[in-house]
Amino acid sequence: MATATMTPPMQMPADPAARDWVGELRAGGAREQAAVEELHALLLKAARFEVGRRGAELAHLRDDHEDLAQQAADDALMAVLRKLSDFRGESRFTTWAYKFALLEAAVKVRHRAWQGREVPLADEGWAALTDPRSAGRGAEEAELFAALREEIERLGARQREVLVAVTLSGVPIDVLAERLGSTRGALYKNLHDARRKLREELAARGFRVDERGED
Amino acid sequence: MAKDNEVLGRVLGPGAPELSCEQCFDELDRYVELVLAGEQAEERVPGMRAHLAGCPACAEDFRSLRDLVGREGG
Numbered sequence: 001m002a003t004a005t006m007t008p009p010m011q012m013p014a015d016p017a018a019r020d021w022v023g024e025l026r027a028g029g030a031r032e033q034a035a036v037e038e039l040h041a042l043l044l045k046a047a048r049f050e051v052g053r054r055g056a057e058l059a060h061l062r063d064d065h066e067d068l069a070q071q072a073a074d075d076a077l078m079a080v081l082r083k084l085s086d087f088r089g090e091s092r093f094t095t096w097a098y099k100f101a102l103l104e105a106a107v108k109v110r111h112r113a114w115q116g117r118e119v120p121l122a123d124e125g126w127a128a129l130t131d132p133r134s135a136g137r138g139a140e141e142a143e144l145f146a147a148l149r150e151e152i153e154r155l156g157a158r159q160r161e162v163l164v165a166v167t168l169s170g171v172p173i174d175v176l177a178e179r180l181g182s183t184r185g186a187l188y189k190n191l192h193d194a195r196r197k198l199r200e201e202l203a204a205r206g207f208r209v210d211e212r213g214e215d
Numbered sequence: 216m217a218k219d220n221e222v223l224g225r226v227l228g229p230g231a232p233e234l235s236c237e238q239c240f241d242e243l244d245r246y247v248e249l250v251l252a253g254e255q256a257e258e259r260v261p262g263m264r265a266h267l268a269g270c271p272a273c274a275e276d277f278r279s280l281r282d283l284v285g286r287e288g289g
Contacts (some may be wrong), residue, residue: 049283091244095284098245102279106272134219141219148226166271167225173272188270193243195228195269202227209227 019095021116025084029189040077042094044103047072050105057113068112072105079104119171119179158195162187196206233265239273247280 024035047069051058058065079100085095131149133142153161161180165171166187173184173191180187202209234242244262249256257264267274 042236046283050279053279053282091248095244095248095280098283099276099280100241102283103240103276104277106275110272137219144223145219148223163226167228168222173270184272186238192228192233192269193225195230199227199230209230210222 020086022084025081036077036081039080039097040073043076043097044069044073046098046101047076047105050102051109053108054106054113057109061112064112068108069105074100074102076104080086100162107174110174111178114172114175119165119176144202147202147205147207148198151198154201155194155197159190159197162190163194164197166191225232228269231265232262233264233269234260234262239249239266240276241264242260243273243277243280247277247284250281251268255271 013032021035021039025033027034027035031105050072051065051069055062059067076097080097083100087093093102098159129143134145136143152163155163162176164174166173173187175183177184177187242263246256246260246263249259267277
């Protein structure tokens with residue numbers, strides 16, 4: 001994916017508190033143990049925050065919330081310790097560490113919420129969303145949606161599967177990745193390529209899509 | 216129609232150069248602190264805003280980290 005140049009990593013952490021965390025976590029003995037326990041408590045707080053804000057997705061599994069948060073904190077702790085040398089000190093250490101706990105918790109909640117549910121890979125429900133005859137649609141929009149639908153059908157199987165599941169059927173990309181034995185990054189690349197192809201094909205057919213999709 | 220634009224937005228994505236999910240995760244902590252500090256986050260982390268517009272999962276991760284760190288006083 002095309003990206004602009006990013007700021008190069010700094011050689012030394014800019015935040016004195018950050019240096020302290022990394023040092024403590026590498027100190028060995030009782031100091032390291034204390035730092036690891038303190039870090040775990042912070043990660044657990046972040047994981048509980050994430051599970052809590054996603055409570056609606058797990059309303060039927062209220063008893064599992066604390067278990068999920070604990071598992072997320074445990075996994076995040078392992079990830080943080082494993083990636084400690086990647087910390088560049090460009091943010092506070094706690095902000096950097098929190099993202100691991102939030103990611104672990106979010107992925108676990110999404111998976112739990114979708115456990116036992118069929119992922120609608122072959123669901124044709126998406127066709128309704130791109131139905132050019134949808135009520136209230138003007139002629140120009142109807143033409144665009146007809147072309148969009150045709151171009152979606154022309155995509156390769158994997159690109160169409162990912163595009164439809166994630167953007168039209170609302171399947172979380174992590175859940176889809178697990179079902180397809182892939183990763184979020186790899187599937188997002190499929191999605192990105194599918195979107196680029198759709199934009200190119202629609203533009204080639206004379207539709208103005210440059211302004212579409214901007215936040 | 217607003218709903219049509221929303222569907223098109225979701226399907227066609229941001230249509231601008233964007234980070235990958237891996238790059239997004241690498242930069243997320245720095246980006247969140249820039250956002251909370253009211254600094255030019257998009258200029259400092261080019262392609263992040265487009266990625267968050269295109270990737271619902273990364274956008275959720277961003278909102279969670281922003282809200283958690285923001286709640287603690289940024």
